[in-house]
Every structure is written in structure tokens, then in C-alpha cells.
Amino acid sequence: DTAVSQTPKYLVTQMGNDKSIKCEQNLGHDTMYWYKQDSKKFLKIMFSYNNKELIINETVPNRFSPKSPDKAHLNLHINSLELGDSAVYFCASSQVDPYEQYFGPGTRLTVT
Amino acid sequence: GENVEQHPSTLSVQEGDSAVIKCTYSDSASNYFPWYKQELGKGPQLIIDIRSNVGEKKDQRIAVTLNKTAKHFSLHITETQPEDSAVYFCAATAYGQNFVFGPGTRLSVLP
Numbered sequence: 739d740t741a742v743s744q745t746p747k748y749l750v751t752q753m754g755n756d757k758s759i760k761c762e763q764n765l766g767h768d769t770m771y772w773y774k775q776d777s778k779k780f781l782k783i784m785f786s787y788n789n790k791e792l793i794i795n796e797t798v799p800n801r802f803s804p805k806s807p808d809k810a811h812l813n814l815h816i817n818s819l820e821l822g823d824s825a826v827y828f829c830a831s832s833q834v835d836p837y838e839q840y841f842g843p844g845t846r847l848t849v850t
Numbered sequence: 851g852e853n854v855e856q857h858p859s860t861l862s863v864q865e866g867d868s869a870v871i872k873c874t875y876s877d878s879a880s881n882y883f884p885w886y887k888q889e890l891g892k893g894p895q896l897i898i899d900i901r902s903n904v905g906e907k908k909d910q911r912i913a914v915t916l917n918k919t920a921k922h923f924s925l926h927i928t929e930t931q932p933e934d935s936a937v938y939f940c941a942a943t944a945y946g947q948n949f950v951f952g953p954g955t956r957l958s959v960l961p
Contacts, residue, residue, distance in 0.1 A: 742893075769946065779937055781894070781951040794948050828893050837882045837946030841893035 741765050742842035744829050750848045751819055759814045759845045761829030769793070770812035771839070772804060773828040781828070787812055788834070819849045852877040854942050856952030863930050864960050871955045873940035874922040880942040883923045885914060888937045888954075898925070930959045 742763045751757050763770065771794075772784040786794035790806040801817045812829060826846050832839040853876040863869045875883075881902040886894035900907045900914045900923065907914050911930075916923040927934055940952040 771949070779888075779954045781939060781954075783949055786948065830893075832946055834946065837884075837943060838896055838899065839884065839946075839949060840896065841886075843893050844891075 742829055742831055742840050744827075744842040744845050746845060747843065748846050748848075750850065752850055753819055753821060755819050756815070756817045757819060757847070758816070759827055759829075759847075761812045761814070761842055763810055763829075763831040763840070763842075765831055765840060767831035767833050767840075768809060769832050769834060770806065770809070771830040771832075772812065772814050773830060773841075775826040775828060775844070777825070785812075785814075816847075819847075821849050823847060824849045852880060852942055852944075852948070852950040854940060854950050854952040856940050856955055858955060859953065860956045860958070862958045862960060865930060865932060867930055869925075869927045869930050869934070869957055869959075871925045871938055871940070871957070872922060873924070873942075873952050874920075875942040875950075876921065877942070877944065878921070879944040882943050882946060883914070883916060884941050884943075884949075885912075885925050886939045886941065888939065890936075894939060927957075930957075932959050932961055935959045 769788045771786045784798045785804045787806045803815045806812045826844045828844045829842040856873045884899035887897045888894045913926045937954045941949045943949045
């Protein structure tokens with residue numbers, strides 16, 4: 739009965755490849771997020787979706803494209819992977835109000 | 851936009867002592883301030899939060915205080931235990947739209 743799940747947990751790939759990370763939440767939340775955590779542990783929001791609509795799109799390269807097929811899923815597709823994309827990516831979800839946010843276990847992406 | 855600072859970046863305390871982590875924010879529109887605990891290899895876990903209309907909130911050994919005028923909020927952990935060792939993040943958001951996180955505090959509780 740995992741609240742927010744992500745697959746895969748680890749992803750190792752070469753520069754130039756395209757990869758996807760999947761996220762699902764079973765909390766009935768309306769809002770979902772993608773965060774990037776770099777090697778210094780700094781957490782930065784990338785995208786926010788509310789009921790399948792894009793709400794926040796921070797200064798993220800357009801090689802990153804989120805897709806929300808329904809409000810329980812928010813997937814992240816990355817084209818032409820670069821070394822600097824190596825990080826841990828977290829999915830999260832919350833209600834509109836209250837704002838309590840729940841995170842998934844993370845996907846460690848390593849680009850070689 | 852919002853900017854959140856957090857201090858200290860590392861904190862070591864003896865088991866049983868108290869630990870205090872402080873954060874400041876810049877956007878007066880922010881109205882929700884959560885604290886997260888991140889253990890190694892796991893996602894951040896919400897441990898306590900506070901809204902802008904409240905000055906203090908307590909949950910067993912942890913408490914959060916908020917000073918809206920000064921735009922700062924703090925996490926207080928009393929009677930620390932080794933299992934409290936983790937990285938702690940503060941965050942701020944206006945109405946849950948864009949969560950801005952502090953850089954984190956690595957807390958070590960020494961037995």
C-alpha cells in the first residue's frame with residue numbers, strides 16, 4: 739500500500755540516450771511534482787501538475803518532458819541525456835489544501 | 851521569487867540534548883512551512899509543518915516556531931536519539947503551489 743511509488747529505483751544509461759521515470763500515487767491527491775536532488779542534496783522543484791494540467795515549469799531544459807495521463811500518474815521523460823542530468827529524481831504529491839506533500843523513494847539516475 | 855536559507859549546514863549533538871535548526875524566507879506571501887527528514891537512500895518525509903496563522907506547533911519531541919515579522923521559522927528536537935540522525939530540510943510555499951527548499955542540515959546524534 740505504497741503511497742507514492744517510482745520506477746525504476748536505479749537507472750544507469752549513456753549520454754545521448756532517452757529514458758523515462760514513472761510515478762504513481764494512490765493517495766487521491768490532485769497535485770503531483772517532480773524534484774531534482776543534486777549531489778549536494780539540494781532539492782529543486784522541476785514541474786508541478788494539478789489535475790493533469792501543468793502548473794509550474796521551472797527553468798528546466800526542454801529535454802525534460804513531464805506527462806500526466808491521469809491525476810494519479812506523472813511520468814518524466816528525458817531526451818538526449820547529459821552528464822549533468824545525473825541526480826536523484828523525486829516524485830511527490832499533495833492535495834490542493836492541506837498542502838502536506840508526500841515524496842516517493844526516488845530514482846537515482848547515472849549518466850555515463 | 852522565494853528564497854529559503856537554512857542554518858547550520860551540519861549539527862552534531864549528544865544523545866539526549868536538544869537540536870535547533872533555523873530557516874529564513876524572503877516572500878511574505880508564503881503561508882505554509884513544512885519540515886522534512888531525509889534518511890539515507892530514502893525520500894524526504896514530512897515530520898511537522900506550520901501555517902502562517904500559527905506561531906508554534908508541537909508533536910511529541912519536535913516543535914516548530916514561526917516568526918512572520920522576521921520571516922524565520924525553526925525546528926526544535928528535544929531528547930535527541932540516534933535515530934534522529936538524518937538530513938533535515940525546511941521549505942516554504944504560498945498556497946502549496948511552488949515549494950522552495952532550504953539547502954538542508956545534516957544532524958548527527960552521538961551516542
